[in-house]
Amino acid sequence: MTIYLDNAATTAVDPRVLKAMQPYFSKHFGNASSLHGFGQRARAALEDAREKVAALIDSKPEEIIFTSGGTESNNLAIKGLAWAHPNKKHIIISAIEHHAVMEPCEWLRKHGYDITVLPVDSYGLVDPKAVERAIRPDTLMVSIMHANNEIGTIEPIERIGAICRAKDVFFHTDAVQSFGKIPIDVDAMHIDLLSASSHKIHGPKGVGCLYVRKGISLVPLAHGGGHERGLRSGTENVAGIVGFGEAAAIAKKEMAADAKRLTALRDRLIKETLKIQDSWLNGHPRQRLPGNANFGFRYIEGEALVLQLDMHGIAVSTGSACSSKSLEPSHVLLALGLRHEEAHGSLRVSLGKFNTRADIDALLKVLPQTVERLREISPFKRKYK
Amino acid sequence: MTHIYTKKVLAHFKHPHNMGRIAKPDGVGRVGNPKCGDVMWLYLKIGKNKQGKEIIKDVKFETFGCVAAIATSSMITDLVKGKTIEYALGVTKEKIVKGLGGLPPIKIHCSLLATDALHEAIYNYLKKQGLRVPAQLAKTHERIVKETKVAERIGEHLGEHLH
Structure with a gap:
């Protein structure tokens, strides 16, 4: 899968x-x-x-x-x-x-x-x-x-x-x-x-x-x-x-219908994900692309989260510094006023026309436990506990 | 599938060894890498072997960081557990990287985080016991303190939650 x-x-x-x-x-x-x-x-x-x-x-x-x-x-x-x-x-x-x-x-x-x-x-x-x-x-x-x-x-x-x-x-x-x-x-x-x-x-x-x-x-x-x-x-x-x-x-033919469907999927994903403690949404709640959701999770680092999810068969991305070729945190997240360690813990989920509700459900099923697990490793979990 | 990380790195990341904290540690090392935003805490319990030499009886870690940071944390605990302090101080970052089957070049610095945390924990133990600190270790400590100050400025906010 x-x-x-x-x-x-x-x-x-x-x-x-x-x-x-x-x-x-x-x-x-x-x-x-x-x-x-x-x-x-x-x-x-x-x-x-x-x-x-x-x-x-x-x-x-x-x-x-x-x-x-x-x-x-x-x-x-x-x-x-x-x-x-x-x-x-x-x-x-x-x-x-x-x-x-x-x-x-x-x-x-x-x-x-x-x-x-x-x-x-x-x-x-x-x-x-x-x-x-x-x-x-x-x-x-x-x-x-x-x-x-x-x-x-x-x-x-x-x-x-x-x-x-x-x-x-x-x-x-x-x-x-x-x-x-x-x-x-x-x-x-x-x-x-x-x-x-x-x-x-x-x-x-x-x-x-x-x-x-x-x-x-x-x-x-x-x-x-x-x-x-x-x-x-x-x-x-x-x-x-x-x-x-x-x-x-x-795209010209299907854009309107796709946008409507993906916006509904996205909003469901956002609503459910924000139930995870110490999480937040990056970007505008409404004035955003139909398929984009970007989350922050305190106490954990984005790359580790992406790899854990990959092990569960789910491909997502992060703006975290350590994820790619550069060590600098995402300039976009820093520009929003996020602190360095907050910018490190971001998760981008971007939906496309071939995604279904079942895909979102699969992510929502493993995301809370994955975040929880990484927080177990983190020395910053005390407040969260 | 080829991956930027080796199988060993991924195995350590998936199931980190010696993860967690020690209740009444004999030594604690808290280090942060300001550039990457990684933070590692390492706890030591010191004992003595049959020859009367001080050994690392138990070691645990907590790490906020990327895959490589977590894997190197896990690796170093494997390398030093049950070993003498003298041996532990000789564990280099190269040895950690080798033990993991390699790291992407940009992640090599994560292995330094691990040796730094270990050195800080040993330094902390020696100081608390009023024991002699080797000159090299004292020098390492000075460098880390300087670097950590920068890291703390970044991690201030998290610092509020530490105690």
Whole structure:
């Protein structure tokens, strides 16, 4: 028995997506730049996928640039915009951005840029008024994520977008977690640039896109054959893009129903989990992604909890420092105002469309005893006892 | 399935040896790793062997930390239980790592937490008994005290619950 509850990390490819992709490996394998039939077939598939992706965010197809994924899209948006507009050297981001936004900004900082990092409240919300106050005459762009990958908090990006539009500042949003999960309308939300990824919505890995509002110039990260309107040279990953398109089309059809079902599952999970002593919810109680729940458990450490649950056949994740390659606690949880040891004890459960109530029940069955067991090992259990 | 942790690490993590506390310990070592946020408490009961040498009659630990921290805690208690103090002081972090069949590079520091806790517990015992503290151990103690101050600042809040 293995239950996958880590859909914010990546998702299983939908069988329908896989089926759509399959002909594009050995049968319709053409290079989309070729003039012959093979090439034209690939080109048609590419453009079809572009329409499907565009439809999910109400953009025009020609505003979609296919990339290798969220990280590349964020890099292209931030560095590409900076290089194309060298007269403005101030960028505003939030304290809970993904590393794929923070690190390009950090790199630009070393190259003479001024980066303002806005704080968030205890739910992880950015204050649009703070964005407005931070904008200066030399501000190039504001980059605020649509929904946070760890705590699922949904930012008020339509208000932030409106402020940016009024102040004539570019607005980029990292929508990797929200794309295909909750509605996005690039016009209504005043979005100039938007990053999205395929593998978070049951598409294949290695594909994503950057939405670039018509008329905005960027300098590409890679120069070459001039693919993707010159913004992303390199032979297109046709099969992957076809899969991305199919995943987007499915999301467009099924998003509303999935969101409703997952929200109910999530709320049940939250309600039951918070019955465990000394536990709390990280992120906003309502303004959060349908599939995201993030808990804190006092006196224990996240990685140990994740591994114990893995031994029970349940795959979840943690923002805890010791979980991954870094020793630093999650910058997102620290930004909420959590203490170091609280940030160490986090558990992220992220539901996807293939999860059922039985999956949640299985987690709820083992979670209390697992937490209890780890607290037995901890020297900090005295108060709890 | 390959895992970032070895089978031995996972076995210790799943069923930690000598977990818990000793009611009236002869020595206690409380250390924290400020960087990782791991905290380990180690309790000793000291006895004497047939040759009259001081040995670690019993040892128990409590650890707040990641998988590697718990596994190294468990491992060190195995390595020193029933052994002389002299031998215990010679147990290196490398020996712990080897005993566990290796640790991911970023987790090696967890093994230092374990030796530190042991050294602190022995230091605590020697001091309480008014016995001579080896120069090397005194030096280790000084370093740990300095580092723990940083850890306490982070773990202040938890500290309130300790007693």
